[in-house]
Amino acid sequence: MISVIVPVYNSAPYLDKCIQSICGQTYRDLEIILVNDGSTDRSGEICDAYARRDVRIQVIHKLNGGPASARQAGLDAASGKLIGWADSDDWIEPDLFSQLAAVQRETGADIVTSGLFIDIGGESHRLYDHMASGVYDLSELLPRLLYSGRFFEYGIQPHMVTKIFMRQLVSKIHRLADHRLHAGEDAAVVYPSVLEARKIAVTDICGYHYTQNPGSLSRTEKDGEAESLRRLMEILKDAFTRKEMADVLLPQLEQYKKYHYAMRCMQAFEPGILMPYGGIPKGSRVVIYGAGVLGQQLYRYLSKYHGHDIEIVLWVDRNAAHYREIGMDIHSLEEVGKLANQYDYVLVANTAESAANKMRECLREFQVPSEKIRWFSKE
Numbered sequence: 001m002i003s004v005i006v007p008v009y010n011s012a013p014y015l016d017k018c019i020q021s022i023c024g025q026t027y028r029d030l031e032i033i034l035v036n037d038g039s040t041d042r043s044g045e046i047c048d049a050y051a052r053r054d055v056r057i058q059v060i061h062k063l064n065g066g067p068a069s070a071r072q073a074g075l076d077a078a079s080g081k082l083i084g085w086a087d088s089d090d091w092i093e094p095d096l097f098s099q100l101a102a103v104q105r106e107t108g109a110d111i112v113t114s115g116l117f118i119d120i121g122g123e124s125h126r127l128y129d130h131m132a133s134g135v136y137d138l139s140e141l142l143p144r145l146l147y148s149g150r151f152f153e154y155g156i157q158p159h160m161v162t163k164i165f166m167r168q169l170v171s172k173i174h175r176l177a178d179h180r181l182h183a184g185e186d187a188a189v190v191y192p193s194v195l196e197a198r199k200i201a202v203t204d205i206c207g208y209h210y211t212q213n214p215g216s217l218s219r220t221e222k223d224g225e226a227e228s229l230r231r232l233m234e235i236l237k238d239a240f241t242r243k244e245m246a247d248v249l250l251p252q253l254e255q256y257k258k259y260h261y262a263m264r265c266m267q268a269f270e271p272g273i274l275m276p277y278g279g280i281p282k283g284s285r286v287v288i289y290g291a292g293v294l295g296q297q298l299y300r301y302l303s304k305y306h307g308h309d310i311e312i313v314l315w316v317d318r319n320a321a322h323y324r325e326i327g328m329d330i331h332s333l334e335e336v337g338k339l340a341n342q343y344d345y346v347l348v349a350n351t352a353e354s355a356a357n358k359m360r361e362c363l364r365e366f367q368v369p370s371e372k373i374r375w376f377s378k379e
Contacts, residue, residue, distance in 0.1 A: 002097055002164060003031040004084045005020035005074030007067045012042040014089035019050050021091040023057075027098040032057045033074040038064025043088070053156040062320060068179040071160075075171050083170050083182065085161045088212060096207030100164045107135045109201035110166045111193060113156060116208040120292070121322025124209070129156050131202045142245060144190065146252040150353040151376055152259040156194060158187035163206055169193055177235075183225055183264050187256075192239045212292070213326070224280050226265045259351055262376070263294055267303040271307050274298075277347060277374045282309040285342065287361060290349030291330045298349050313343045318362075337366035348375040 008015065022032055034047040036059060044061055051057040060073050075083065082104065084097060100112050105341040115128035130148035131141070144155030173193045181188055194200060196315055233253065240249040261268045262276045272283065280286065287296050295317065302310050316331050317323060323330035336346065346368055350356045356375045363373055 001029045001031055001080035001102060002027065002082045002095070003167065004083050004086060005032060005033045005035065005071055005078065006086045006088055007035050007037055007070030007074070008039060008043050008047060008088040009037045009067075010039050010041045010043060011047060011088040012039075014211070015043055015046045017091045018088050019046075019087060020152050021093070022086060023050070023054055024094055025092070027101055030097065031078065033060065033077055034058070035060045035062065035070040035074045037066070037070040037254065040375045042113050048208030049334035066158050066179060066182060067187045068174075068177055068181060068195065072174060072179065073367050075167075075174055078167060081167055082164045083167050084164045084378060086208075087161060087210075088235060090161065090211055092210050093207035093209070096205070097164070099207065100203075103203055103205070104164060107199060108200045109135060109199045110169050110197035112201045112203060113163050114162045114208065115157075115206035116159065116162050116202050116210050117206060119209050119211045121319045121325075123319060126206050128204065128206070129154065129202050131155050133202055133204045136200050136202060137193065138197065138200075141194065142175055142248045145194065145249065148256045148321075150256065152244065152351045153353065156190070156202070157199075158184070158190045160186045160190060161210075162235070163190070165193060169196055172196070181228050181232055181235075183228040184260060187290065188232055188235050190374055191236060195239060195243050195245065226268055229260055229268075232260070263297060263351065266297055267305055273309060274301075274347070276376050280310060280345060280374070284344045285311045285313045287313055287343050287346045288315045288318070288340070288349055289330060289336070289346055290332070291315065291319070291323045292349065294351055295349035299345060328344075333337060333362060334366070336363065336368060343372070345372050345374050347374060351376070
């Protein structure tokens with residue numbers, strides 16, 4: 001049996017699609033645990049209605065405690081040998097758990113990983129681990145576990161929803177996790193779990209759909225973000241040191257730290273404006289290219305901390321129509337070509353080096369000089 005745990009908080013508009021996608025799995029030996037984490041909308045009622053229709057579903061209603069607290073409540077109730085996960089505003093393809101379970105049976109792996117689809121508007125692209133498919137022991141994964149060598153691409157993605165775990169392993173690790181985390185809480189479980197695993201199966205299976213919607217966009221900024229990130233880095237550092245793997249993993253953790261501070265808490269790089277971009281002089285006029293999590297962080301950071309120092313001339317994205325539908329003032333990429341000399345820099349808002357290189361090529365098609373295109377400094 002696979003126990004699928006779904007933390008649920010105020011996700012009523014998306015919850016039907018999520019639950020239906022789990023109930024419709026071709027792998028039938030599922031236990032589906034919906035944890036209503038103090039929702040104030042109709043989410044709890046929707047969960048109860050599905051439980052009345054499908055005997056595999058159990059619903060836990062609890063006071064709001066955050067995703068980690070909800071996952072722990074699900075783990076405490078789970079009886080499956082394997083644990084899978086889903087977020088309540090996402091959905092999964094019908095054969096995902098069949099494929100993952102087949103790999104686990106064949107390999108005996110403690111953890112089986114997969115990729116995910118990132119759905120934005122009408123477009124979808126795949127995100128995989130940056131490790132070749134195969135069965136690994138820990139020593140083979142360590143040199144590239146957090147950082148593949150290209151900024152910033154993980155060796156093993158930190159997402160819990162793209163993995164199935166042996167219950168005994170993940171329960172042990174999750175029980176020790178800091179449930180106060182609201183930044184990187186997945187990583188605080190995934191990487192310590194990998195350190196305890198005998199075998200990890202990396203696959204090219206892709207069946208989980210992360211759907212970017214207004215609810216998921218709101219996750220990009222929370223109070224206490226800097227403190228939560230600081231706590232996460234200490235948790236990972238302690239885990240790596242305790243397992244005597246600091247020499248290999250702490251240099252990777254430094255790159256991981258830079259990535260997360262850029263994504264979640266850019267002001268932590270002060271003094272200086274946009275130090276991850278090599279520093280932007282006061283008085284500059286900039287275009288932001290990319291409206292995902294990093295693009296939103298860039299916009300908030302510049303508006304909140306440097307509104308008098310930096311002028312945002314334009315914010316563009318290939319999926320501008322989608323973002324405008326959800327109330328964001330995003331323009332099409334073609335508008336950059338009409339600006340002529342009205343900007344000093346274009347800030348590429350994508351953390352993955354391979355994706356950023358493609359975005360550079362797009363900008364050059366619109367006659368943006370290479371010297372005006374800025375992306376992360378690796379130093």
